[in-house]
Amino acid sequence: MNYFRSRIVIVEDNDAVREGFSLIINSVSNYYVVSGYDNAEDCLKNLKKDKPEIILMDLELPGMNGIEAISAIKKINTSVEIIVNTIYENSELVFQALCAGASGYITKNTSHTELLDAIDEVIQGGAPMSSKIAKLVVNSFQKNPNSPLSARETEVLELLSKGKSYSMIAQELFITKETAKSHIKNIYSKLQVNSKSEAIAKATKEKLI
Amino acid sequence: MNYFRSRIVIVEDNDAVREGFSLIINSVSNYYVVSGYDNAEDCLKNLKKDKPEIILMDLELPGMNGIEAISAIKKINTSVEIIVNTIYENSELVFQALCAGASGYITKNTSHTELLDAIDEVIQGGAPMSSKIAKLVVNSFQKNPNSPLSARETEVLELLSKGKSYSMIAQELFITKETAKSHIKNIYSKLQVNSKSEAIAKATKEKLI
DNA sequence: CATATCATCCCCCAATTAGCGGGAAAATAG
């Protein structure tokens, strides 16, 4: 009877919330909660025993935080799918969680149905995200439309950020080294920096490249 | 009566599909189709007249392709929300579309309901994506788990990719310049490259950093 | 316990690079 039911682990320090999730998840036949923990350490300790396909992970936890926990879990078992469930919509946290290996990120105002939908989506190979989170993620691909740099300058800075030297940039853009140097001079002046790394840092931060 | 209905433009070269979408969208009261085009050029030409809040954009078009169209449209009107609707799930195209400024990316096997949901989501500031697309996007944040580089080497390479010099890397990691050099030597040997830019290129391609 | 990898540190050396200063001319766009 259990053969086709996905094993789920919940890490959530609020007992009421954790037990609520368990009830919701256990109420449908496709999956069941093998274990619930109020901290990441216990989850890690029992990972090999629990063998979950999916972990529902809170981020604000006592002791080890959720981001560290995701990294640690993924190091032990790369195939487990982790869905972050938190109140935080802070973009830094979102990207940290995704970089650490989260497969989905849903915020805590989600309904029971949305929670179950997220689990379904992960099982089907998707990446469930709350609406705002998806927007954050998509925005991260887009450049700042108010860049002070010209198209050519942006092109040069992009190559610079890939570690190319002046002469390599010149070669790739079919210009002389002097022209590349000239562009870089102008880039530095516009960004008010005076070195490659500062320029890259500023451009990355302001999404100019 | 029209004041609160969102204006939608459809760019889709298949007449039947385009007209089908129009019927679906016009069947609900929240939005209506102001224009439909079978190519991007005509859409661009009429952008100021149509004043759409949302554009439903196909990628495979005669003449100017969808990616170029998105860039061109966004250059004219940064606030218009563009939802890509295509059969392609190719990751390169997805990222190009998002980088060009698409707010959503749905594939053509979506139901009428899902199409309308996507439009709703965009209006509410979200970023609708098909399940597979969301997974692609989320995966793009994650590193290759089979990196040949050690943690320290990865750290060094990350700083190198930010344009830092050997001495700056040494400073940031509290090691000597010689140690940084040593790490870089080992990185080059492991990646079988012999320069900074090659290393960064290979590491980026294989998502080691 | 032996071997491998990792992280740290040291030397020498030559070629290239980066960034500073100063220009200038043609093309493009508003």
Place this chain on the structure above:
DNA sequence: CTATTTTCCCGCTAATTGGGGGATGATATG
């Protein structure tokens, strides 16, 4: 028509890079 962009040139010096050759102790991994 004026501002910006893109292209190109010169000289100069400090710094960087990447090649080579090592060594040490710690920590895994078998």
